Structure formats: structure tokens, C-alpha cells
Amino acid sequence: MNEETKRLGIVTSGSLTKGVEVRLDSSASVEDMAVGRYVTIEGEKQRFFGMITDVSLGVIDQKLTLTPPDVSDPFMAEVLAGTSTYGTIHVSPYLTIGGNVASLLEGAQSVKTVPSHFSTVNLASQRDVELVFGGEDEKRFYIGTPLDMETKVCLDLEELVKRSNGIFGKSGTGKTFLTRLLLIGMLQKGTAANLVFDMHSEYGWEGRSEERRKVKALKQLFPSKVAVFTLDEESSRRRRVSTDFVVRIGYDEIEPEDIGLLRQTLNLTEASVQAVYQLYREFGNKRWIEATLELEDGDETKQLLARLNIHDSTYRNLRRGLETIRRLPFLLPHAPDNPVKHILEYLDQGINVVLEFGRYTDITAYILVANLLTRRIHAQYRERMEKALGEDIAPPHPLVITIEEAHKFLNSEVSSQTIFGTIAREMRKYNVTLLVIDQRPSGIDDEVMSQMGTKITCLLDNERDIDSVLAGVSRKSELKSVLSRLESRQQALIFGHAVPMPVVIRTREYGSAESYKEFIPSRETESRQQAEKDIEELWE
Amino acid sequence: MDRVGEVIEASTNDFVAQCYELYQSPPLGSMVKTKDSDVELYGIVYNATTTSFEPGRRPIARGKDETSEEAVYQASPQLLKLLKSEFSALVVGHRQGDKLHHYLPPKPARIHGFVYLCSPEEVKEFSQSFDFLNILINTRLPVAMDERVAACLRQMSQVYEDRRAFLVAAGKELAILLSGNFNQLKAILGRIKT
Numbered sequence: 001m002n003e004e005t006k007r008l009g010i011v012t013s014g015s016l017t018k019g020v021e022v023r024l025d026s027s028a029s030v031e032d033m034a035v036g037r038y039v040t041i042e043g044e045k046q047r048f049f050g051m052i053t054d055v056s057l058g059v060i061d062q063k064l065t066l067t068p069p070d071v072s073d074p075f076m077a078e079v080l081a082g083t084s085t086y087g088t089i090h091v092s093p094y095l096t097i098g099g100n101v102a103s104l105l106e107g108a109q110s111v112k113t114v115p116s117h118f119s120t121v122n123l124a125s126q127r128d129v130e131l132v133f134g135g136e137d138e139k140r141f142y143i144g145t146p147l148d149m150e151t152k153v154c155l156d157l158e159e160l161v162k163r164s165n166g167i168f169g170k171s172g173t174g175k176t177f178l179t180r181l182l183l184i185g186m187l188q189k190g191t192a193a194n195l196v197f198d199m200h201s202e203y204g205w206e207g208r209s210e211e212r213r214k215v216k217a218l219k220q221l222f223p224s225k226v227a228v229f230t231l232d233e234e235s236s237r238r239r240r241v242s243t244d245f246v247v248r249i250g251y252d253e254i255e256p257e258d259i260g261l262l263r264q265t266l267n268l269t270e271a272s273v274q275a276v277y278q279l280y281r282e283f284g285n286k287r288w289i290e291a292t293l294e295l296e297d298g299d300e301t302k303q304l305l306a307r308l309n310i311h312d313s314t315y316r317n318l319r320r321g322l323e324t325i326r327r328l329p330f331l332l333p334h335a336p337d338n339p340v341k342h343i344l345e346y347l348d349q350g351i352n353v354v355l356e357f358g359r360y361t362d363i364t365a366y367i368l369v370a371n372l373l374t375r376r377i378h379a380q381y382r383e384r385m386e387k388a389l390g391e392d393i394a395p396p397h398p399l400v401i402t403i404e405e406a407h408k409f410l411n412s413e414v415s416s417q418t419i420f421g422t423i424a425r426e427m428r429k430y431n432v433t434l435l436v437i438d439q440r441p442s443g444i445d446d447e448v449m450s451q452m453g454t455k456i457t458c459l460l461d462n463e464r465d466i467d468s469v470l471a472g473v474s475r476k477s478e479l480k481s482v483l484s485r486l487e488s489r490q491q492a493l494i495f496g497h498a499v500p501m502p503v504v505i506r507t508r509e510y511g512s513a514e515s516y517k518e519f520i521p522s523r524e525t526e527s528r529q530q531a532e533k534d535i536e537e538l539w540e
Numbered sequence: 541m542d543r544v545g546e547v548i549e550a551s552t553n554d555f556v557a558q559c560y561e562l563y564q565s566p567p568l569g570s571m572v573k574t575k576d577s578d579v580e581l582y583g584i585v586y587n588a589t590t591t592s593f594e595p596g597r598r599p600i601a602r603g604k605d606e607t608s609e610e611a612v613y614q615a616s617p618q619l620l621k622l623l624k625s626e627f628s629a630l631v632v633g634h635r636q637g638d639k640l641h642h643y644l645p646p647k648p649a650r651i652h653g654f655v656y657l658c659s660p661e662e663v664k665e666f667s668q669s670f671d672f673l674n675i676l677i678n679t680r681l682p683v684a685m686d687e688r689v690a691a692c693l694r695q696m697s698q699v700y701e702d703r704r705a706f707l708v709a710a711g712k713e714l715a716i717l718l719s720g721n722f723n724q725l726k727a728i729l730g731r732i733k734t
Contacts, residue, residue, distance in 0.1 A: 026712070069722075073733065075708065075711070075729070075733040076729055079712055079714075079715055079729055080715060082712070083711075083716055084722065084725070
């Protein structure tokens with residue numbers, strides 16, 4: 001028997017909802033099994049494709065557990081293995097493959113029954129896995145390999161960008177690397193334009209791996225397709241990033257909703273947020289912040305506050321918050337240029353935009369800018385989409401907005417107010433979707449989570465986080481055991497629209513000169529040459 | 541061929557054979573055969589006795605003034621004629637024509653049928669299947685089950701070059717047959733381990 005079709009055992013019991021129990025042959029050791037590995041089950045009429053979700057030990061007679069035999073005796077151990085004591089694996093069948101001609105044409109189908117008693121169970125071969133996850137092509141992007149296999153697992157990017165997606169995982173588990181990979185995939189396949197709110201300045205230009213090694217980012221790999229915008233010119237210059245645009249935002253662009261969103265981070269009271277709307281009405285939409293901050297302690301102000309029915313402590317609270325905002329150096333009373341217009345110009349040309357935050361990794365700045373820009377961009381897209389519907393012209397190119405620390409935007413308190421909540425919910429109607437990156441998925445509103453198309457999750461160990469990521473997935477408990485046993489680096493569980501079944505992958509290599517070369521399509525000869533030069537430099 | 545005795549009592553389950561010489565019964569657990577017209581019966585020796593010819597007459601101690609045990613027999617040569625050795629074999633299979641069956645034959649052995657010790661080739665052929673273990677385990681006999689099973693497997697394993705592999709395979713079969721009785725399994729395995 002060759003490695004390709006390694007027999008594991010036979011099906012002994014099971015159900016469609018709970019998966020099937022497989023008794024291992026004595027030749028197959030439980031210690032060689034691993035949760036998340038793929039198996040095929042040869043039913044009488046169909047072949048089933050499933051994943052190992054649990055491994056357990058069984059004894060034929062309970063007495064064995066009470067008076068254990070002397071297994072230091074190799075003879076005893078050998079006799080008992082596979083007979084009196086045996087291993088079982090729990091397999092969740094997900095798909096049926098092969099069988100008849102029709103199913104061969106249609107590819108893998110989702111499973112609607114279970115294999116019959118005592119069907120043979122084999123380890124899935126490379127070919128089976130390829131059949132299920134497909135090869136790399138124009139719209140499929142190779143993201144990693146299944147555990148212990150060399151086959152490529154590919155994501156259907158066209159499906160992916162139709163809905164909002166999430167990348168989750170504890171800090172340091174490789175979210176950034178995964179995100180970078182996905183962004184490259186979208187760039188490479190051209191399925192969508194990206195707008196990345198890059199809090200830690202790691203997607204546009206160079207980033208660092210966990211081992212403090214420099215890794216290249218989007219602009220270096222695809223110089224003609226990526227524009228780097230920055231909020232912090234100085235930081236960008238110091239890091240020798242060639243930026244395309246310095247973003248400045250005027251006070252006049254901040255709206256009451258933006259302040260509402262910052263309630264938690266600025267420590268504002270509910271009353272202060274209400275007061276913002278009143279001040280906004282009072283001073284007009286262009287200069288309300290300036291005007292509020294210019295108010296001097298005096299009778300006039302008192303009268304004004306009394307007229308607007310704003311309590312003094314509320315006013316103090318609000319003022320403190322606004323002062324914090326005013327201290328953000330990229331905010332000017334009047335911005336010389338309109339960043340939204342520029343971003344849209346680039347996006348329209350199919351150029352992806354990465355907005356670096358430089359030193360301003362403060363969450364206040366991030367929320368404020370991301371929300372402010374996104375709202376306007378979304379409004380533009382909405383307008384264009386409606387126009388496209390009305391005039392029967394091509395709809396705008398799909399846009400994917402990447403946000404980090406998503407639970408700050410999408411928690412249940414603010415998700416109904418922010419634009420991100422709206423985008424996550426109304427999904428693809430306006431061709432704008434989100435790529436949400438977060439380490440605390442339990443903080444994200446359930447409704448938003450449930451609308452996500454594909455979720456990619458690295459290791460999570462908080463019970464609540466795991467629950468919220470897996471909410472609404474069938475066979476949740478089984479995936480749970482897979483998820484909590486992921487290795488802390490380079491491994492991720494993917495499930496949702498873009499893959500036919502949940503899959504644990506070892507993430508594709510990223511960071512070596514060789515890997516860069518693979519990402520770059522052959523027509524980009526210039527960057528290819530650069531990659532080749534990099535390889536040469538490595539050897540010097 | 542190694543003739544070890546003659547059938548003097550037979551039933552469907554087993555047969556008793558008397559040895560031609562005193563104390564010459566085959567070892568416990570060894571495989572013997574006897575013939576009934578065209579059917580060859582295979583048995584496993586599970587018991588052996590040496591008793592007086594006359595049931596009512598028990599031997600008496602004679603060695604008080606002798607220096608060795610041998611001297612006892614030399615002083616009373618009639619003893620060899622007054623005692624007999626017998627052994628019992630459990631029928632575990634038969635051969636009819638070319639076919640080997642691991643279950644009971646249609647008829648029991650014939651009285652005065654000659655009993656032979658099976659050759660290593662026959663033992664090897666017969667032990668290709670462990671179906672006979674079931675009979676050996678489940679028939680009620682005066683000798684303890686674990687002892688007779690262990691003795692049989694020990695004897696059989698001697699004809700194999702790789703004794704251990706044979707015993708492991710047999711042990712696995714036993715583990716399934718005795719799935720509900722781990723203590724007995726343990727006892728047998730303890731008796732056959734190499």
C-alpha cells in the first residue's frame with residue numbers, strides 16, 4: 001500500500017449531524033492522527049470527503065481501564081493494540097466527490113447523508129484535496145497548504161470580495177501576514193480595489209516579521225498598482241517610504257457622527273454626544289468644532305449653553321474630548337486638499353490605496369480618520385452604483401476596505417451608527433465590502449459577525465472569542481476543537497463562502513525573495529527583475 | 541508417521557486414546573489425528589491420565605526400601621502391565637477429501653482407530669486459520685480453559701520460524717474472542733508470551 005491511499009480504519013457509527021466514528025486499524029496509530037487532517041470515506045455509492053475533528057481511545061472491556069495490563073511487555077502491548085484497546089477518530093464528512101459522471105462534472109457536492117457501516121476510511125490523497133480546493137487560476141488565489149500536505153488550498157477571490165470578510169486571531173498569530181497575503185491576492189487577480197487603513201504602517205511599505213526580519217509589502221511588490229497615503233509625513237520619510245499623498249483633514253469635515261463613534265475612546269458622556277448635535281446645528285456644519293473650542297468662559301457662553309440646554313459639566317466633558325482631537329497634528333482648521341477625492345481618483349484607476357498612520361497609532365485618530373473617509377467614499381460608491389443601475393452602465397469596481405482593531409468600530413454599541421456597521425450589513429449592494437482584522441472578535445456585534453462571508457481565523461483561546469467566530473456555523477463544536485488546537489503561528493482555519501468546506505491551512509510562505517517572485521505576475525517584468533536582483537543580493 | 545495410541549472411547553466432542561507404552565502420551569496441547577473411513581479427525585490433546593487397569597484396584601506405595609524410583613519398577617516388573625496411560629483429545633476440525641474444516645466432523649472417531657501425532661506441515665496448514673480457538677475456548681472440559689489454549693498455542697508456535705508473529709496473531713484473535721473477559725485473556729497471554 002503506498003502513501004497515497006493509506007488505510008486508516010472503518011466507519012462504525014455516526015450521524016449526519018454529529019459526524020461519523022471511525023475505528024482505527026491496529027496498523028494506524030492514534031498518535032499519527034491530527035485534528036484537521038483530511039480523510040476520504042469509500043461509501044458503497046459515493047466517496048465522502050471529511051475532516052478529522054476528534055481523536056479518542058477506546059477499550060473493548062472496561063476492566064482494562066481498572067486493571068491496566070502490563071504494557072511494558074512488548075508482546076502484551078502488541079496483542080492488545082487494535083484489539084482490546086483501539087483508537088477511534090471522529091470524522092465530519094463535508095463533501096461527496098467522484099461517484100458518477102454528473103458529480104465529476106459538478107465537482108464536490110455538500111454532504112447530505114453518511115457512508116454506510118464499515119466503509120473504508122483512507123487518508124485523503126493529494127489528488128482528492130486538489131479536486132476539492134481547486135488549483136490556482138484566474139480568480140483563485142493560493143493561500144496555503146493543508147496540514148501535512150503539499151497541495152494548494154485556493155480561495156475563490158471573486159466570491160470572497162462579494163461579502164465582508166474577517167481575519168481573526170490572537171496577537172502574534174500571523175493576522176498581518178495573512179492580510180498581506182490576501183491583499184496581494186486581490187491585487188494579483190485584480191478582483192477588487194483595496195483601501196487599507198494601515199494602523200501600524202505595515203502593509204504599504206516594509207513591515208517586520210515576528211523574528212524581526214524585514215518583509216516587503218504591497219508597494220514594493222506592485223509599485224504601479226499601489227499608492228501609499230500617509231497621515232504622518234515625517235514618519236514615512238524616516239522610514240524611506242515613497243508616499244503619494246499626505247492626508248490632511250480639516251475640522252470642517254468632522255461631523256457629529258464621528259464624535260459619537262469616539263465616545264468611548266474620548267470618554268465622553270451620552271449627554272456630551274447629544275450636545276454635539278446641538279452645537280453643530282447652532283454653529284453650522286463648517287466650523288462647529290472651531291467655534292466650540294473658541295468659546296470663552298464668560299456670560300455669553302453661559303447664556304448660549306443655557307439656551308441650548310447643555311449642562312456645564314457636559315460642556316466641560318465635550319470640550320476636553322474636542323481638545324484631544326484638536327491635538328492630532330494632521331487635523332487643520334481647513335485642509336488644503338480633499339483626501340477623499342484623491343483616494344477615489346486612485347481607486348478609480350484601479351490603484352490600491354494604503355493609508356499609513358505613522359506615529360498616530362492612537363485609536364482615536366484611527367477611528368476618526370477611518371470612519372470619516374469611509375463614510376464619504378461609501379457615499380460616492382452608493383451614488384455611482386445607483387447611477388449605474390439607473391443608466392444601465394457598468395457598476396463601479398468592487399472596493400474592499402481593510403480595517404484593523406475592528407471591534408472598536410463594530411461593537412454592538414456603535415455598529416449601528418458607524419458606516420462600517422452599515423457596510424457590513426448591506427454587503428455587496430453597493431460593491432463595497434470590508435476586510436475586518438481583529439483580535440477580539442467577541443467584541444464585534446453578533447449581527448455583523450453573522451453577515452461575514454468568509455472568516456479566516458488563526459489561533460484563538462478565549463472561549464468567548466471562539467464562540468463568536470464560530471457562531472452560526474454547522475458542527476460548531478467540532479470546529480471548536482480544531483480551532484483551539486491550531487499552532488500559534490502560520491496556521492489558520494478558513495471557512496465560509498470562498499472555500500467549499502472548512503479548512504486548516506499552513507499559510508503560504510511570505511517574506512523570502514523566492515516568495516515575492518511567485519506573487520508577481522510575469523507581465524510585471526520590472527518588479528520581477530527587482531525580485532531577481534533581490535535573490536542575487538541574498539547570495540552575495 | 542508417529543503413532544501414539546489407539547482410540548478407546550469416542551464422542552462427537554472428543555476421543556480418548558490409550559498409549560501403547562506407559563507414560564508415552566503426547567504433550568499437552570499437541571495436535572493429533574485419527575481416521576474414520578474417508579474423514580480425518582484432528583484433535584488437541586487436553587488431558588492425559590495414568591491409572592490402574594482395574595478401576596477398583598489402586599496402586600500402593602512400594603518404594604520404602606528402594607534407593608531410586610527406577611528400582612521400584614525393576615523390583616516389580618508387573619507394574620508396567622497393571623497400569624495404563626491414556627490421553628483425551630478435543631476434536632477441533634477434520635479433513636474430508638482435500639478440504640480442511642475447522643469445525644466438528646459429521647461422525648465421531650472409530651474405536652481402535654490409530655492415533656498419530658500431526659506433522660509440522662499439517663500443524664502449519666491447520667493453524668492458518670484460528671477458527672478452532674472458538675471450540676477450544678467454549679467446550680466445557682475438566683482442564684482449565686486458559687491452560688489448554690495456552691498449551692495448544694505454544695505447541696503450534698514451535699512449527700513456525702517466527703514464533704512471535706504467530707503468537708501475536710493468535711493473541712489478537714483471542715483478544716476478540718475473549719473481549720468480555722480480560723482476566724482470562726491476560727492469563728493466556730501470560731502463558732504464551734515468548
